[in-house]
Amino acid sequence: MRNIPAFSLLAVLCLSSAATAQEVTLRGVTSFAEKTTYSRGFEAFVARVNETGKGVIKINYIGGPKAMPPFEVGNALKNGVVDLANVTGAFYTNLMPEADAWKLTQRPMSELRKNGGFDYLAKLYAQKMNAVFLARVVDNNPFHVYLNKPIDKPDLTGLKLRITPVYRDFFQTLGATVVQTAPGEVYTALERGVVDGYGWPITGVFDLGWHEKTKYRVDPGFYTAEVSILINKGIWDKLDDKQKAVLQKAAEEAEAQAVPEFTKANAADTERQAKAGIKTITFDAAGAKTYYDKAYEAGWAGVIRQSPEHGPKLRGFFSKAP
Ligand code: 173
Numbered sequence: 001m002r003n004i005p006a007f008s009l010l011a012v013l014c015l016s017s018a019a020t021a022q023e024v025t026l027r028g029v030t031s032f033a034e035k036t037t038y039s040r041g042f043e044a045f046v047a048r049v050n051e052t053g054k055g056v057i058k059i060n061y062i063g064g065p066k067a068m069p070p071f072e073v074g075n076a077l078k079n080g081v082v083d084l085a086n087v088t089g090a091f092y093t094n095l096m097p098e099a100d101a102w103k104l105t106q107r108p109m110s111e112l113r114k115n116g117g118f119d120y121l122a123k124l125y126a127q128k129m130n131a132v133f134l135a136r137v138v139d140n141n142p143f144h145v146y147l148n149k150p151i152d153k154p155d156l157t158g159l160k161l162r163i164t165p166v167y168r169d170f171f172q173t174l175g176a177t178v179v180q181t182a183p184g185e186v187y188t189a190l191e192r193g194v195v196d197g198y199g200w201p202i203t204g205v206f207d208l209g210w211h212e213k214t215k216y217r218v219d220p221g222f223y224t225a226e227v228s229i230l231i232n233k234g235i236w237d238k239l240d241d242k243q244k245a246v247l248q249k250a251a252e253e254a255e256a257q258a259v260p261e262f263t264k265a266n267a268a269d270t271e272r273q274a275k276a277g278i279k280t281i282t283f284d285a286a287g288a289k290t291y292y293d294k295a296y297e298a299g300w301a302g303v304i305r306q307s308p309e310h311g312p313k314l315r316g317f318f319s320k321a322p
Contacts, residue, residue, distance in 0.1 A: 026084050028062060100302075130234065143222055149196050164180060174294065217278050219288075
């Protein structure tokens with residue numbers, strides 16, 4: 001008699017642990033400040049997974065640069081310190097220089113997923129990053145030069161600019177001196193006059209208050225920003241089909257939203273910058289073309305220099321048909 005309740009209790013414990021063992025919890029980080037432009041797509045993805053994956057899969061959102069420096073996110077993902085990351089290729093060029101080539105895409109992701117370009121990079125993600133690429137959540141979002149000293153031609157000689165690997169080759173080609181910082185250090189660098197300007201996309205200047213310290217934006221924009229959701233491959237391979245399906249569905253939705261979302265955001269922030277008193281610097285048609293073409297020439301030269309094996313292949317997949 002006395003054994004029966006103990007046995008039942010054991011059975012209940014076993015059953016409940018079998019049930020909970022099915023729900024897996026992933027740790028996710030973002031390399032941009034929480035609730036700002038470049039984390040928003042990821043945050044929507046997390047909310048969707050946590051809603052649609054109830055009892056199957058859950059994301060524990062650890063946070064942004066306060067939790068982990070942006071340039072360390074790639075390594076943390078590769079080594080399984082975190083399971084999921086929202087990060088741009090420029091932040092992990094130490095592990096995979098080819099990832100910085102995403103900025104040079106002139107075709108939509110839907111096309112790259114069919115033309116072999118995505119699959120080519122997916123292999124490199126597996127080899128070099130121990131990662132699976134789930135979704136590009138930022139696209140159709142050009143970069144610009146922002147300045148506190150005016151220029152009247154496509155020449156940055158004598159200017160010291162804040163960069164990440166995204167802008168290095170282009171800005172140096174135009175004669176600038178460059179200093180790399182994480183986004184979190186830009187405001188102070190501007191405030192102290194350590195830099196005369198910075199590279200950044202058309203959106204997000206207001207997120208960390210940079211409009212207060214920015215006089216000019218140079219047009220046209222160039223390239224297109226990329227921020228993507230990656231998952232550690234060891235973790236991915238251990239998920240069952242149901243768990244993978246929740247992530248894949250949320251990833252598909254997130255990637256499909258990137259272009260329309262940024263089309264709207266680009267227009268809104270362009271207007272907001274003008275209202276905030278940021279003046280635009282433009283060149284004549286010939287100057288603008290030189291500037292834009294040099295951006296792509298310098299960008300591809302940089303990718304190919306760092307990856308002579310894969311760079312030229314990526315150029316073939318990513319560039320628009322001539
Ligand atoms: O300027 C940056 O920090 C950078 O490289 C980047 C990339 C994608 C989106 C926003 C910024």
